[in-house]
Amino acid sequence: MVNWLNRLYRILFPGKEERSGKYFHRLIWVGCLSVCVPILIAGLVYYQFAMERTKGQIIDESKSSLALTRDRAERIIQGIEKESLQLAAEPIINDLFTNRIVDKPLVWHLELINKILLVKNANDFINEIYFYTNQENIVLTNQYGGVELQEFKYKNDVEQLMADKNPLRWIYLPDSQQEGLITYFRKVPVVSTSANQGILAFQVEAKGIMRFLPDETDLFFKGKEMIFVSYPHSLGAATNQTTANRQMIENSPVLQKISEATNSIDSFYFTDEDGKESHYSYVKSVFGRTYVSVIPEALITERLVWIRVVTLLALTFFIILAVIFTYFSTKRAYSPVEQLIKHSRSLGEGLIQSNENEFDYIRACLDYLSKETQQLGSYMDKVQPTLRERCLQQLINGDYVLSTSLIQDCETYGLTVKSNYVIMVVEVENVIRETRFLPGDQPIIAFAVSNVIQELMEKTDDLKGYVFPYQGKGIALLQWSQDAEQSKLPERLIEFAHTVCESLKSFLSFDASVGIGRCYSHIADVPVSYKEAEVALQYRIYQDTASVLYIEDLENSKTRAVFRYPRDLEGAIVDSLSKGELAQAEQSLERFTKALQTSQSYNFIHQSYSVLLSAVITSLEKQGGSILDILEHNLFGQLESKQTSRDIIDWFTVVLFPLHKKLTEDSLNDTGQTAIWQVSQYIRDHCTEDLSLVHCAELVGMSPSYVSRLFKKEMGINFLEFVVECKVEEAKRLLLETDQSISEIAAIIGYSERNLTRVFQRNIQMTPGMFRTAYR
DSSP, X not given: OHHHHHHXXXXXXXXXXXXXXXXXXXXXXXXXXXXXXXXXXXXXXXXHHHHHHHHHHHHHHHHHHHHHHHHHHXXXXXXXXXXXXXXXXXXXXXXXXXXXXXXXXXXXXXXXXXXXXXXXXXXXXXXXXXXXXXXXXXXEETTTEEEEGGGOTTHHHHHHHHHOOOXXXXXXXXXXXXXXXXXXXXXXXXXXXXXOOEEEEEEEEHHHXXXXXXXXXXXXXXXXXXXXXXXXXXXXXXTTOHHHHHHHXXXXXXXXXXXXXXXXXXXXXXXXXXXXXXXXXXXXXXXXXXXXXXEEHHHHHHHTHHHHHHHHHHHHHHHHHHHHHHHHHHHHHHHHHHHHHHHHHHHSTTTSOOOSSHHHHHHHHHHHHHHHHHHHHHHHHHTSOOHHHHHHHHXXXXXXXXXXXXXXXXXXXXXXXXXXXXXXXXXXXXXXXXXXXXXXGHHHHHHHHHHHHHHHHHTOSSOEEEEEEETTEEEEEEEEOTTSOGGGHHHHHHHHHHHHHHHXXXXXXXXXXXXXXXXXXXXXXXXXXXXXXXXXXXXXXXXXXXXXXXXXXXXXXXXXXXXXXXXXXXXXXXXXXXXXXXXXXXXXXXXXXXXXXXTOOHHHHHHHHHHHHHHHHHHHHXXXXXXXXXXXXXXXXXXXXXXXXXXXXXXXXXXXXXXXXXXXXXXXXXXXXXXXXXXXXXXXXXXXXXXXHHHHHHHHTOOHHHHHHHHHXXXXXXXXXXXXXXXXXXXXXXXXXXXXXXXXXXXXTXXXXXXXXXXXXXXXXXXXXXXXXXXX
16 A cells, blocks of 8 residues: 555656655554554444444334334224223123013114114224123124024134133134134123123224234234234335244244243344344233234344445545555655755765665764764863853852952952942843743853853943853943043943843844942942842832833932832732633733832832732632642742743733632532532432422522522533422332322422423323333
8 A cells, every 4th residue: 555655656746756765664654553543443433333323223113113003002902892891881781691681582682782883883993793692592793683693603703702711801713713803702791690691792803903003013812812013124025924924923932932921021132943033022011912023133134234334435435545644644744854864964975874774874963963062062161151250250249258368369360459340230031931942041141141242342442341141141340440530430331231232132132131230449349239230120120111220320219108008909900810800800910010110119019919929829719729739839939030020910910810710710610519419419319398499509508590500500401400300200210119199199299280290291201190001
């Protein structure tokens, strides 16, 4: 397949040379296996699922047909049995057996024949009704009137019925069966008080009943049991042969097995003597009638052929599509590797030996790069900070405790002890947010900043000094002679600082801030100037727009106005977060920041943000958040590392506010699920009581409206629907397990009988009585 795709690719793209190696072909094979194996597994799972589902559908259809057969047949048969009982209980028949009729037999015969005719004409399924008693030798029938037994058409049937010891039953009689009639007879009198006996027989045309039942339905008798067998599905001409089906079922022991079964409803597979398997479902009625549905396994197999065909075609299509997609996507993914190898060969020509195996060639390239890296590392070691720079780093860090050692080192490294010195600290803004830098790249940034400052200093004639990186910042120690005019130094320093910021922005795309300390006349005071420059940078927390911060200007312009913590804005922020309104919280945070900036105090502003963070954490804890989960994020440590107001605002909006929302939602979800579980369990346990949403909300300590929304979200249905569902389930249990009347059951669960019937019809599409009859 892969070689064929390779040839196809060359035909479609003849201008592209194939320089692929072993790795490319392995990559294609791995890709094909990666997509084909899941497709095959998914296909097998779908095939199995579809087969089982279709089998279930066929069996369900069979059960539906069985239920239809039972309902229709029972309606017809019970109607005939009821009419037989009513006719047998007629006073005229009872009078005969109590010897109350002693004369005028013709009048009596005519009256009974009229009643028989009324019953026969009221039911289209009855073919003939006849009455016979051993007191007389006359058969009274609707068709022939009064006939001598010896001349009656069904004489043998009458004699067999008189000899039958059963008080009533359905039966195939010899003479009647030849005409396709089945007989339901009843011994009279109904209440035996006389030695005389008679029979009342109803002849019913079997085909008339079968017309109202599903196609392919047969009727059998096993002793006293009446069995209806239906074939709800047909296999064309093979299953259209009703006679063959009848012989197959009649000679099979399966009917005997069903007759002997103790379950009233069941289904099973049975293999006949020919080795053919069929699925049988049956239902037994309380009146001794059994309804059987038969589905041959051959039918199920034929119905499932399309699933096999569709699954096979779908698998074939998706596998071909996956192989083609894998080939071209692998070709596309391999293209950068191929281009890299080509470029490496062009650059390393004569340096690295070419190899057709991609891994060996890449390994050789990496070995060569490793050697070059070691050489570069050796070179970088040579350009490490000089001894003079180390001396200056120790100086601004305050490591010189004794002035004698400082003066001695200054003489050693050529530093003037008495001169005008100013420290300028340059720090790049928002390094962490710059995606082009890693967290450990600050020393490299400081080195680049120092190089820019050094180049600018070399281009000026009036500025001299030393530049070195320190703690991720660029440090410039500027020096003037003591004869220089002091009044012009601050202006020149600020001008140079602006030049540094513009150059960093232009050449390196860095946004930088510059802090400038005061000028001192002795080198021992340089640490003081450095501290002042660092303090000047702290003023960025309320002076966002200033890129150059001179300590002298900042402290002279600082006011001592009385200022109070903006507690109302803090409350607005916390309230917005509690409601999940992050946009409103961000707007309140902007107003909070502007209010703090008017204080012009770094310590006050930073501590105010810490107080705000504490308030947010307290709010989160009140809403159910775990204090351990909150403190795990080291929020105060993160806030302490932010130096500018913009960094602090960004941290609050990007980190803290989303974290507050996530932890709050997680806590609410856990609490809500537990509460709804408690409410649903309470409803199930007390479904016979009067249940209200207000009472259930009080159980879990929540408002009714919130419980209603949460209930709909967790359970998928509203509160009232769940209560009705639980009451219906309890009513179903009582209908099946107890003998209580429907009105008593309705009262138990808090409904009237009418309401219970309406709820049953809406939920399970049948009345309580029908449910008890069908499933008990």
